[in-house]
């Protein structure tokens with residue numbers, strides 16, 4: 218693993234060449250590294266799912282049928298619906314973990330008047346951060362810093378990328394309110410709420426254009442849930458967030474767009490009725 222100099226609240230990673238890490242094959246697919254800097258120009262972007270159907274390879278059953286949705290940047294979207302209806306399946310497609318059988322998942326740029334500018338771009342996995350249900354179950358490192366940097370490049374070179382990662386790391390830790398936690402603390406010893414913050418920080422290091430959360434409040438006590446909702450309210454000012462959750466009441470104040478997933482993988486827009 219790389220080594221890190223921690224001085225005050227600053228972190229300086231150094232990356233020795235380790236060749237092929239024995240952990241590489243176990244690297245969870247959620248630790249994707251990538252960068253995308255949204256073009257700073259007028260107008261806005263929207264994440265657009267168009268007529269997506271999905272049938273797992275080798276099966277005849279469609280889990281999603283003609284799903285369409287549009288989520289403008291810096292908005293908070295919520296998908297709800299019965300267990301087994303296909304919500305997680307849709308998130309996996311958005312994160313690029315499976316490919317739609319038909320349909321497209323794109324980012325469309327619009328001008329100030331809402332007219333599309335240029336052709337839609339494919340939403341690539343590097344532009345998406347995903348935090349699965351109970352992300353703490355996938356923690357592998359024995360320190361907070363090790364957990365955040367687990368998927369970072371270990372080989373020599375690409376200094377610019379590493380410097381950028383270190384800066385992003387500092388920002389992600391501040392964003393999620395982990396700056397008071399020693400970076401050498403065992404992540405397994407954190408409280409439930411802080412484990413979720415850590416899972417978020419891991420994804421925020423890559424500055425995702427779209428942050429996807431599957432049941433972010435599940436399994437937390439009331440206090441940790443309230444704190445996480447507050448954190449999501451703040452993150453919403455910086456990022457586009459799409460959440461799958463059964464906790465409609467607690468998230469309602471954050472939600473800009475909502476959809477119900479019907480059994481059989483049919484998605485329809487539906488405002489929250491609380």
Ligand SMILES: Nc1ncnc2c1ncn2[C@@H]1O[C@H](COP(=O)(O)OP(=O)(O)OP(=O)(O)O)[C@@H](O)[C@H]1O
Nearest residue numbers: 273276280298299300301302303304305306307478
């Ligand atoms: N690879 C697969 N092959 C066949 N069926 C699958 C596959 N993956 C998921 N399913 C089935 O697809 C349906 C939708 O699953 P999914 O996990 O997306 O539902 P969900 O709405 O997220 O449920 P929950 O709220 O319980 O997480 C379920 O019936 C599930 O068993």
